[in-house]
Amino acid sequence: MSERLDVKKTYKLVVNGAFPRSESGRSYQVVAADGKFLANVAQASRKDLREAVVAARAAQIKWWNATAYNRGQVLYRWAEMAESRREELVEHVQLAEGLKKKDAQLSVARAIDRIVWYSGWTDKVTQVLGGANPVAGPFFNFSLPVPSGVIGVVAPQQSSLEGFVEAVAAPICVGNAVVALASELRPTPAIVLAEMTATSDFPGGVLNVLTGFTGELVAPLATHEDIDGVDLTGSGELSDELARLAAGSIKRVYRARANDDENSLRQLRTFVETSTVWHTIGQ
Amino acid sequence: MTDHSLTSELGGLSYDPAPESASIARLQPSYGLFLDGEFTAPESHEQFASLNPATEETLATVALASSADVDTAVACARRAYTKVWSKTTGAERAKYLFRIARLIQERSRELAVVETLDNGKPIRESRDVDIPLAAAHFFYYAGWADKLEHAGFGASPRPIGVAGQIIPWNFPLLMAAWKLAPALAAGNTCVLKPAETTPLSALILAEIFQQAGLPDGVVNIVTGDGTTGAALVDHPGVDKIAFTGSTEVGRLIQERVAATPKRLTLELGGKGANIVFEDAPIDEVIEGIIDGIFFNQGHVCCAGSRLLVQESVADEVLRRLLRRVDQLRVGDPMDKNTDVGAINSAAQLERIRELTTWGEEEGATRYTSACELPDRGYWFAPTVFADVAQSHRIARDEIFGPVLSVLTFRTPEEAVAKANNSKYGLACGVWSEKGSRTLWVAQRLRAGVIWANTYNKFDPTSPFGGVRESGFGREGGRHGLEAYLDV
Numbered sequence: 036m037s038e039r040l041d042v043k044k045t046y047k048l049v050v051n052g053a054f055p056r057s058e059s060g061r062s063y064q065v066v067a068a069d070g071k072f073l074a075n076v077a078q079a080s081r082k083d084l085r086e087a088v089v090a091a092r093a094a095q096i097k098w099w100n101a102t103a104y105n106r107g108q109v110l111y112r113w114a115e116m117a118e119s120r121r122e123e124l125v126e127h128v129q130l131a132e133g134l135k136k137k138d139a140q141l142s143v144a145r146a147i148d149r150i151v152w153y154s155g156w157t158d159k160v161t162q163v164l165g166g167a168n169p170v171a172g173p174f175f176n177f178s179l180p181v182p183s184g185v186i187g188v189v190a191p192q193q194s195s196l197e198g199f200v201e202a203v204a205a206p207i208c209v210g211n212a213v214v215a216l217a218s219e220l221r222p223t224p225a226i227v228l229a230e231m232t233a234t235s236d237f238p239g240g241v242l243n244v245l246t247g248f249t250g251e252l253v254a255p256l257a258t259h260e261d262i263d264g265v266d267l268t269g270s271g272e273l274s275d276e277l278a279r280l281a282a283g284s285i286k287r288v289y290r291a292r293a294n295d296d297e298n299s300l301r302q303l304r305t306f307v308e309t310s311t312v313w314h315t316i317g318q
Numbered sequence: 319m320t321d322h323s324l325t326s327e328l329g330g331l332s333y334d335p336a337p338e339s340a341s342i343a344r345l346q347p348s349y350g351l352f353l354d355g356e357f358t359a360p361e362s363h364e365q366f367a368s369l370n371p372a373t374e375e376t377l378a379t380v381a382l383a384s385s386a387d388v389d390t391a392v393a394c395a396r397r398a399y400t401k402v403w404s405k406t407t408g409a410e411r412a413k414y415l416f417r418i419a420r421l422i423q424e425r426s427r428e429l430a431v432v433e434t435l436d437n438g439k440p441i442r443e444s445r446d447v448d449i450p451l452a453a454a455h456f457f458y459y460a461g462w463a464d465k466l467e468h469a470g471f472g473a474s475p476r477p478i479g480v481a482g483q484i485i486p487w488n489f490p491l492l493m494a495a496w497k498l499a500p501a502l503a504a505g506n507t508c509v510l511k512p513a514e515t516t517p518l519s520a521l522i523l524a525e526i527f528q529q530a531g532l533p534d535g536v537v538n539i540v541t542g543d544g545t546t547g548a549a550l551v552d553h554p555g556v557d558k559i560a561f562t563g564s565t566e567v568g569r570l571i572q573e574r575v576a577a578t579p580k581r582l583t584l585e586l587g588g589k590g591a592n593i594v595f596e597d598a599p600i601d602e603v604i605e606g607i608i609d610g611i612f613f614n615q616g617h618v619c620c621a622g623s624r625l626l627v628q629e630s631v632a633d634e635v636l637r638r639l640l641r642r643v644d645q646l647r648v649g650d651p652m653d654k655n656t657d658v659g660a661i662n663s664a665a666q667l668e669r670i671r672e673l674t675t676w677g678e679e680e681g682a683t684r685y686t687s688a689c690e691l692p693d694r695g696y697w698f699a700p701t702v703f704a705d706v707a708q709s710h711r712i713a714r715d716e717i718f719g720p721v722l723s724v725l726t727f728r729t730p731e732e733a734v735a736k737a738n739n740s741k742y743g744l745a746c747g748v749w750s751e752k753g754s755r756t757l758w759v760a761q762r763l764r765a766g767v768i769w770a771n772t773y774n775k776f777d778p779t780s781p782f783g784g785v786r787e788s789g790f791g792r793e794g795g796r797h798g799l800e801a802y803l804d805v
Contacts (some may be wrong), residue, residue: 057543145322146386163470168795170777171454176795178781251675261784275577285565285787287582297471301805308785309797313486315751 046076046222048083048246049229050092052179052239059084063248065222068133076222079245081255088241088261091185094240095212099182101238103158110154110208116231117147124196124224131195131221146200147227153208160303167302173316180307182210183287184263186257189249189277190257191269191291195221196228201291202241202266205302211264214243216256217271222246249273257281264289264306331648336654338401338441342431345518348379351387351541352524354394355534363387366543368517371438372651372660372695380517385549386511391538392555395507397482398535403507404477406533408464415460416504417530422453422495425526427676429519432490434651436694437519438660439614441652448552451776452495455794458778458786459499462799466504467795471805477505478581478804481555482550484571485520486563487513488617488718494520496793497560498537499778504802506558509538511550515663517541548574556580559794560801562619565716565742565787583791583801585619585783587716588744591737592622592773593759595730596630598749602771607722608746611774612646612658612700614648614721619747619788621772624706624713625724626733632726636704640685648689658720661696670698670719675701677712682723708739716742734762743785747773766792 046065056062061078098106117124121143129139164180186206191198203213217225219312228243253270255290256262257280264287267274271293278288289305348365352360361379371378383391392773403411426449429616433444466475485493494510501508512520524539540546542569551559551571562585575582584628592610593602610622627635651659661667678684682703691697698719705714706723713723726731737746745767746758760768766784769775776782781792790799 077342166796168777168779170780172775172777174772174775176777176780178795179754183785214482239505260586278576282569282576285569285586285789286570288576299805304800308766308790309781309783309792310763310766310768310785311774311781311795312757312768312770313772313780314756315772 044074046074046226046246048077048079049226049242049244050083051243052233055290056076056242057226057247065220067130070114074223078248079247084214084252084255084259087245087255088146088185088259090240091212091214091243092261094238095098095182095184097238098212098241099210106208107157110157113148113232113235113237114150114154115230116235117150120174120231124227125228127224127227139286142197144285146197149200153204156208156303160307164304164307171314175314175316176238176311178309180209180249181310183306184211185261186211186213187259187262187265187269188213188215189253189256189269190215190225191220192220194223194235198269199228202268202270204285205206206306207241209303209307211239211306214245214256215260216249217244217246218250219249254280255283258283262286263287294304295296320529325484333655335650338431338654339437340431340535340652343435344428345378345432346371346473347542349521351379351381351383351707352521353391354538355528359526367522368515369435370435370690371662374694378518379434380521380541383542388540388546388549388553390482391509391540392553394535394538395509396571399480399507402533403536404505407791408466408568411502412463414459414530414532415456415463415499418526418532419453419460421529422449425522425566426450429522430520431489432520436516437487437490438651438662440656440659442654442656443614445525446575448489448492450777452491455499455770455778457497457666459503462721466799466803467693468518469798469799471803475803475805478802479506480555481506481558481802482553482561483508483555484511484547484550484561484563485513487516488614490516491519491523493562494523500798502536504727504799506802507536509540509550509556511540511542511547514543518785551575561585568789584789585791585793586744586787586789588621588784589624589714589716590620590622590745590747591624591626591742592747593626593733593737593749594628594631594635595750595755596628597751599751600635600638603635603749604642606749606773607639608642611722612720613774615658615661617662617718618774620767622747623717623722623738625722626736627724627726627727629728636724640771646689646695646700648687648697648699649692657699661698661719664696666718667696667698670721673712673715673717674701674721677710680710682706682710682712702710708736714740720754728803730759734759736765740786744788744798745769
């Protein structure tokens with residue numbers, strides 16, 4: 036009797052709540068940390084990127100129009116989905132990063148806990164970052180943090196899952212939609228986690244994940260005029276040049292720093308805008 | 319209708335001039351740079367003239383700071399930061415700022431006169447808006463200096479270091495206050511670069527710093543042109559750049575600091591939509607539209623330069639608006655009756671003329687006030703364009719002058735879509751008696767500031783700044799501290 040043959044998975048893009056191949060038809064070979072073949076992963080094109088931005092722009096309005104309570108529940112459900120598929124994520128992180136199983140388990144646990152942390156922020160940010168302003172006049176004046184809009188993320192190259200979560204959860208939690216480029220050489224954990232958004236009640240297009248060649252996609256990401264902010268943490272030595280390109284449309288630019296405190300709200304603050312409303316008071 | 323076809327129904331009324339006295343300004347013939355608490359000798363620098371735009375006469379000459387001067391200024395600021403200011407307690411910093419606020423109040427009439435002479439804005443505005451608000455900003459941020467741990471940025475937020483601050487010509491002293499007050503409260507030292515055409519009130523402010531006993535080098539002021547600003551932006555000794563000005567220049571600055579550790583905040587251009595719903599109180603609406611676009615000759619980044627009127631009331635609003643425009647008193651900025659003063663510079667006047675020519679060429683209907691304009695100086699009569707389409711340049715480009723573009727809408731959705739159809743996102747106005755609709759619209763507008771049933775209101779406690787290509791970062795309020803803290 037022969038052993039059962041595995042059913043291998045095809046890794047595709049996550050765009051607008053669907054799982055398309057690249058419109059270009061291209062794929063590239065991804066190997067595990069030990070050099071063995073892992074998968075042929077979709078190699079996204081500039082056109083895939085543009086389509087993801089269109090999807091993100093439409094989804095962002097739905098996402099922001101949901102209540103903060105609802106956004107929190109959706110993010111929490113994403114954590115629930117990840118928790119129930121922990122073993123699968125551990126396996127992917129192990130293969131991608133070459134970690135010992137115990138370390139991969141810890142990494143996945145931390146990633147899930149971070150999603151939980153952010154799920155609790157959705158309905159706190161307004162109070163923590165906003166407030167009423169005692170202007171000298173007959174006005175009720177208040178400032179609210181509102182999402183910047185569509186955020187382009189170059190996810191960290193080394194930390195395939197935790198790094199990805201750190202990069203996408205913060206902008207999503209405050210009401211942005213995200214177009215993320217997964218780690219070029221270690222894309223599968225991010226794809227698996229992003230697939231779980233489909234069963235977490237996210238409006239399609241809130242999180243779009245592209246796999247492919249970072250060098251090919253980062254410049255179109257940094258120059259796209261309908262992207263409001265970029266997280267360049269995973270762009271390595273390209274980061275400075277991309278930050279220059281991002282200036283073309285005055286994008287908000289975030290880069291994680293080595294000494295960042297995990298409780299810092301710098302990333303959240305980078306991708307919200309303070310909107311201040313003056314309303315007259317009178318009889 | 320053609321140009322100058324407006325008729326005033328109150329045409330018979332006139333006002334005698336009520337001029338403020340220029341001698342109150344007590345200007346010196348020439349100024350040096352303000353470095354390390356002292357003015358350098360004027361003759362040690364190349365000088366350039368600061369003109370009165372209402373007369374084209376030279377008010378004074380000021381020093382053109384070279385890159386070597388900027389080096390010196392940054393070195394002074396660094397030394398003051400390391401040796402003095404970073405060792406000064408928050409409570410002591412607060413008292414310096416309170417002193418400065420009081421000194422501005424004491425010299426407010428002189429400052430108002432200087433501002434109006436140098437900028438061309440009506441004395442009524444510099445007296446009632448610019449100078450009191452500048453004092454209020456110092457007063458507000460003074461109180462923050464020893465309470466930073468309560469500002470919401472962590473238990474012990476630290477200053478950034480040396481801030482390079484580049485300000486525009488439209489509110490010269492007020493913009494200096496917006497930049498300096500939060501920076502100093504947060505514990506930074508500063509190199510301030512005033513606008514080329516309006517350097518004088520900042521130099522009076524330097525005298526105030528001397529009177530306040532502010533430690534040497536905590537604020538250094540380098541007058542000059544674009545090359546001076548560029549030297550400051552590029553200086554490796556600067557930790558933070560804060561810029562207010564055009565989106566074009568802001569983009570260049572963002573590019574130039576992108577590959578450096580410098581922090582950056584930008585307050586850039588705008589094309590504010592002033593949205594009028596059919597239920598709005600029309601008398602207040604007309605005054606609000608006027609304030610929105612003709613305040614400070616329209617030299618306001620948040621000006622309500624696109625009027626969006628609901629179709630059902632568009633004819634009436636336009637008719638009454640044009641009647642009101644014809645009553646605006648345009649002329650001598652030093653006259654206390656003047657509503658609209660001089661355009662700040664020949665270059666700005668040229669830009670306004672170019673864009674309004676585009677308005678006519680692209681098919682909008684132009685109405686221009688029949689007011690008489692003085693023979694000398696830079697003037698532009700208040701102008702309204704009707705029948706404007708969203709694709710017209712006058713609906714897209716920032717004119718930064720007394721020129722209003724009128725568009726119409728039918729539904730709230732359409733109003734929001736048209737208001738947001740801009741690369742800018744600084745400010746919007748919403749006029750309606752229905753609070754729920756106002757808040758619904760406000761939630762959907764992509765803008766940093768939304769005025770409901772008012773326009774062009776500013777307050778030190780209220781964060782100001784843009785989204786999208788209007789820049790990032792806030793000035794004013796608790797949020798304004800973030801720009802000057804290492805958080």
